[in-house]
Amino acid sequence: MNVLEIRHLSVSFAAEGGSLQALKDVSIDVPEHCIVGVVGESGCGKSTLINSILRLLPDNGSIDAGSIHFEEQDLTQAGRPKMQDIRGQRISTVFQDPMDALNPVLSIADQMLHIQYRSGLGRKEKNARSLDMLRRVRIPDPESALKRYPHEFSGGMKQRIAIAMAMMMEPALLIADEPTTALDATLEVAIIKLMKDLQSHIGCSMLFISHHLGLIAELCDQVVVMYAGEVLERGTARQIFHNPWHPYTERLLDCDPGSQSSRMRHLPTIPGEIPDLKKRQEGCIFRSRCQFCEDICHAMPDEIQSNGHHVRCHRRSP
Amino acid sequence: MLIYSLKRLALAVLIVSAAMFLLFTMIYLIPGDPASVALGPRATDAMREALLIKMGLDQPVWIQFWNFFTNAWQGNLGNEILSNRPVADVVMEQLPWTLALIAGGMVWSIALGIPLGCWTAVKRGGLADRAIGVLSIAVIAVPSFVVAIYALLIFAVSLRWLPAIGAGDPGNLGDQLLHLVLPSLAVGLGWVGYIARMVRASMLEVLEAPHIRTARAFGLTDRQITYRYALSIAILPTVTLLGVGIGQMLSSAVFAEIVFARPGVGKLVYDAILTRNYPLVSGAVLVTTALFIAINLIADLVVGYLDPRVRSRL
Ligand SMILES: Nc1ncnc2c1ncn2[C@@H]1O[C@H](COP(=O)(O)OP(=O)(O)OP(=O)(O)O)[C@@H](O)[C@H]1O
Ligand SMILES: [Mg+2]
Numbered sequence: 001m002n003v004l005e006i007r008h009l010s011v012s013f014a015a016e017g018g019s020l021q022a023l024k025d026v027s028i029d030v031p032e033h034c035i036v037g038v039v040g041e042s043g044c045g046k047s048t049l050i051n052s053i054l055r056l057l058p059d060n061g062s063i064d065a066g067s068i069h070f071e072e073q074d075l076t077q078a079g080r081p082k083m084q085d086i087r088g089q090r091i092s093t094v095f096q097d098p099m100d101a102l103n104p105v106l107s108i109a110d111q112m113l114h115i116q117y118r119s120g121l122g123r124k125e126k127n128a129r130s131l132d133m134l135r136r137v138r139i140p141d142p143e144s145a146l147k148r149y150p151h152e153f154s155g156g157m158k159q160r161i162a163i164a165m166a167m168m169m170e171p172a173l174l175i176a177d178e179p180t181t182a183l184d185a186t187l188e189v190a191i192i193k194l195m196k197d198l199q200s201h202i203g204c205s206m207l208f209i210s211h212h213l214g215l216i217a218e219l220c221d222q223v224v225v226m227y228a229g230e231v232l233e234r235g236t237a238r239q240i241f242h243n244p245w246h247p248y249t250e251r252l253l254d255c256d257p258g259s260q261s262s263r264m265r266h267l268p269t270i271p272g273e274i275p276d277l278k279k280r281q282e283g284c285i286f287r288s289r290c291q292f293c294e295d296i297c298h299a300m301p302d303e304i305q306s307n308g309h310h311v312r313c314h315r316r317s318p
Numbered sequence: 319m320l321i322y323s324l325k326r327l328a329l330a331v332l333i334v335s336a337a338m339f340l341l342f343t344m345i346y347l348i349p350g351d352p353a354s355v356a357l358g359p360r361a362t363d364a365m366r367e368a369l370l371i372k373m374g375l376d377q378p379v380w381i382q383f384w385n386f387f388t389n390a391w392q393g394n395l396g397n398e399i400l401s402n403r404p405v406a407d408v409v410m411e412q413l414p415w416t417l418a419l420i421a422g423g424m425v426w427s428i429a430l431g432i433p434l435g436c437w438t439a440v441k442r443g444g445l446a447d448r449a450i451g452v453l454s455i456a457v458i459a460v461p462s463f464v465v466a467i468y469a470l471l472i473f474a475v476s477l478r479w480l481p482a483i484g485a486g487d488p489g490n491l492g493d494q495l496l497h498l499v500l501p502s503l504a505v506g507l508g509w510v511g512y513i514a515r516m517v518r519a520s521m522l523e524v525l526e527a528p529h530i531r532t533a534r535a536f537g538l539t540d541r542q543i544t545y546r547y548a549l550s551i552a553i554l555p556t557v558t559l560l561g562v563g564i565g566q567m568l569s570s571a572v573f574a575e576i577v578f579a580r581p582g583v584g585k586l587v588y589d590a591i592l593t594r595n596y597p598l599v600s601g602a603v604l605v606t607t608a609l610f611i612a613i614n615l616i617a618d619l620v621v622g623y624l625d626p627r628v629r630s631r632l
Contacts, residue, residue, distance in 0.1 A: 056534055088537030095535075100528040104627055105550050114546070115536045149626040165536065 002069075003173050003205045004030035004053070009066035009076075011045075011052050011229075020277045022048040023229045024285075026066070027303075027310075029222075030173065035199065035206040037220030037237070039213065039252070043274060045229040046209045050175050053207075054093065055083045071172060088115055092166035094195075096178040098158035102150035108134075108161060109146040115165055133164040137194055156187040160194065167198045174199060174206045181211060188212075192219060213252065217241050225249050228274050228285045235309035245304075245311040248286050284314065322622055322629075330615045335387070337607045341600055342386050346379065395601035400593060405601035408586070413605065415485060415582040418494075419574060420567050422502025424560065427509030432556070434510070435517025436549055440540075442522065451518075454511035463573035466504035470577060473500055483579040501574040505567050512563070513556055520552040527551075554625055561617025565610050 011023040022045045030036045038046055051057045053068055055075060068075040071090060075083070095101050103111055112130035119126065127146070134142035137160040150158055159179060166174060176195065180188040196219060199206050210216055216223060216237070223240040225233045225248065233246040244250045251270050272289035275281060283298040284290070290297070292315060301314045357365055370376050373396075374385055389395070395405035434454075438447040457465075474482035486494035524530065525548050533547045572584030579585075583602055590598040622628045 054535055056531065084537050084539065086537070087535055093532075093535040095528060095532060097528060101532045103529045103533065103547050103551075105625055106547070107626075114538060114542065117538070117542075149630070151627050152630065162532070 001032050002029045003032050003071070004028070004207070005067075005069040006049075006053075007067045007069070009049075009052060009068060010064040011048055011057065011061060012064055013058070014060040014062075015278065018278050021064075021229060021280055022061070022277060023052065024280065026226075026229070026231050028224050028231065028234065030205050030207055031222070032205055033200075033203055034221045035196075035208055035219055036222045036224060037216035038207065038209045038224045038226060039211070039216055040226035041274060042211075043228075044226045046226065047177060048229075049226075050093065050177050050207075050209070053175065054087060054091065085118075088171075089118060089169045090171055091173045091175065092169065092171040093175045093177065094159070094162050094166050094179045097182045098155050098162055099182065101162050102158060104150055107147055107149055112146070112165055112168065115168060119169070129168065130164075133168045134161070136167075136198065137161070137164040139164070155183055156191065159183060159187075159191055163191070163195060163198065167202060170202050170204070172204055174204050175209075176206065177209045178211065180215075188215070225252070229277060230285050230312070231310075232286060232313070233309075233311045235307075235311075239307075239309040243309075245309065245316050246286075246313050247290050247292055247315070284312070323619060326615055326618055330611050333611050334608050337611075338387055338390055338604065339383070341604055341607075342383050345596070345600055346382075390604065395604065396597045398590075398598040398601070399595050405597050406605075408598060409583060409602050409605045412581055412583045412586045413609075415580060416568070416571050416575070416584060417609075418498060419501055419505055419571050419580070419582060420564065422498045423505030423509065423567050423570070426503055426506030427513050427560075430510040431513025432517055432549075432553070434514040435556075436521060436544065436552075438514065439518045439521035439525065439552075440544055442518075450514065454514045457507050457511040458515075460508065461573075462504050462508055462570035463577060465507050466501065466574050466577040469500045469504055485580045497578075497580070501578045501580055504574045504577070505570045508570070509560075509563060509567070512559070516556050516559055517549075517552055520555050521548055524548045524552045550624070554621055557617050557621050557624070561614040564613045568606055568610065 006026060006028040009023055009026040010021065012019045012021045026045075026049065028036070028038075028049075038049070040046055048057070048061070051061070052063055053070075053075065055078065057063070063076050066076065070086070073082075075086070078086070102108075106114075109127065109130060112133070113123070113126050116126045116129065119129075121129070130146060131142050134145055139145045139157060139160055145153075145161075150161075153161065159182075163179075174195075179195065180191050183191065192215060195206070208216070208220060220237050223234065223237050224231055225240065225246065227248055233240065233244065233249050240249060241253065244253055248270075270289060275285060275288055281287065283300050284293075287293050287297045294314070296314045299314075301312045303310055303312050304316045305311075357369060374382060377385070393406050395409070397403060398405050398408055434450055438450050441447050470482055473480050480499050481493075481497050484497060486497035530543060530548060533543050538547070568584075571582060572588060574580070575582040575585040576588055583606060587599055587602045589595075590602065
């Protein structure tokens with residue numbers, strides 16, 4: 001069973017000089033109790049993907065095609081009240097930069113209280129629950145922490161609080177948009193371990209977005225490799241890391257042999273540039289940077305699939 | 319917070335002292351000695367001499383300043399010329415009227431400006447937003463005495479909805495409030511525009527902030543996000559602006575008091591200038607300066623109270 005099923009999703013932004021296609025024909029599955037990692041260079045559309053799922057795209061963005069199935073319904077068709085219902089209750093999100101992720105003029109207690117407005121609990125019970133969540137993410141002295149304001153906490157502590165808030169309503173899906181990139185490397189392990197613990201405790205699925213290949217290899221059951229708004233390859237972590245099919249994935253892993261275990265925090269750089277998303281070329285999107293580029297690559301490759309390992313590359317075509 | 323308040327209070331005292339020094343210097347540098355001004359052209363030299371000594375003007379300048387300074391801090395601003403009453407008493411008698419007028423202007427500007435700013439930010443780009451934008455600029459541009467005259471003509475003279483002049487029956491609060499409506503509108507109308515623009519701009523900025531996106535991602539309602547999560551931050555620059563804007567409202571109050579023939583410090587200064595009652599002018603100026611600084615202080619403390627980041631930093 002998949003908690004989340006994204007099919008053929010295309011998203012574009014109205015921008016100066018024409019529309020910019022940020023996502024093209026993206027299909028992703030998030031099975032129950034699974035952690036799915038999404039990797040890709042900066043600007044490949046990871047945040048756009050999250051904003052599409054949450055239906056929080058900026059005003060100039062629109063979903064042009066495709067579907068996002070979550071718990072028996074298509075989120076691309078859901079109305080505002082329905083989405084509001086789902087957000088924070090069934091799908092929760094932890095964002096990249098904890099520094100400005102919490103409201104600066106409201107106390108932690110107030111913010112945690114407000115999220116529970118649909119729980120039907122009394123004020124006392126809500127506060128008890130907030131306290132319990134802070135304890136679970138190991139905030140020292142949670143009673144006094146509740147009374148304090150976000151600026152009184154360090155980045156790591158703020159991210160813990162954000163995680164507590166995200167997990168509080170026991171969502172079916174937790175989305176994490178590079179939750180540790182803004183933090184010290186030393187904090188990273190602890191935060192990730194915390195998220196993993198809570199995830200298995202609550203029994204939710206997780207869509208985990210990161211640049212950090214080592215982390216993805218360690219944490220995720222399945223991996224999606226994105227490039228310039230397209231999914232080039234996806235499969236189990238084992239398939240992607242031990243038997244990559246797409247030249248782009250190979251290059252990412254090649255740059256550092258043994259990258260599976262190394263703590264590489266940033267995606268390796270590959271020569272060349274991401275193509276202009278306003279003028280998408282016909283055919284394979286990775287063509288301009290691919291060492292195996294041939295004539296056939298000017299045509300769009302079909303998606304090949306075997307044992308849940310999906311790839312879009314002519315080299316794999318039968 | 320306490321230390322912050324004390325610091326700000328000390329600063330306010332310092333600024334008022336500086337204002338006193340400035341005022342004293344200005345009075346001192348005005349050509350002609352105050353005694354001849356006070357006594358008129360028919361006074362004898364002996365009378366002038368006697369008054370100079372009585373006013374302490376025969377002393378060295380720094381002693382004069384020290385006397386002025388210590389007296390002023392004790393609330394003694396000298397006596398006015400016409401009736402020889404203490405200036406402080408005369409000014410204090412009129413002050414409540416001006417304070418009421420300014421408070422009324424504030425009520426208008428806050429009660430209209432903040433909701434309008436909020437609303438136009440949420441409905442940005444729409445017809446209402448654009449219409450209110452143009453209107454805001456218009457009311458900012460129109461001088462307050464013009465607003466006063468037109469308000470008087472339209473609502474008091476033509477439509478007869480509201481009383482035209484005076485401050486209302488003494489002791490009848492309802493009547494006094496009724497008399498306050500138009501003059502305070504004249505004082506506050508421009509500020510409705512300012513505040514609406516200001517709140518709109520800061521709301522738009524705050525609504526883009528990452529923490530608002532977090533709030534949306536947690537499924538909070540639009541109402542909750544607009545009023546509790548965004549407005550509580552967007553309001554902060556407006557509070558500071560209002561504190562500074564008091565100076566401008568004070569000057570509008572002068573016109574409103576004259577047009578509506580209301581008692582008040584503005585009217586007092588106006589009359590005092592016409593009769594060359596200099597001690598009264600300088601006393602009233604000093605009191606208004608102190609008032610301005612006090613309100614600024616209050617605005618800063620309010621911001622400190624509303625913004626925990628400021629509260630704890632200081
Ligand atoms: N509001 C917008 N208007 C126009 N273009 C946008 C907008 N938001 C994003 N884009 C473009 O869409 C593409 C995908 O952006 P997105 O933020 O999803 O990338 P990302 O993978 O999250 O990058 P990063 O790793 O830097 O967070 C980029 O080319 C970006 O410039
Ligand atoms: Mg991003």
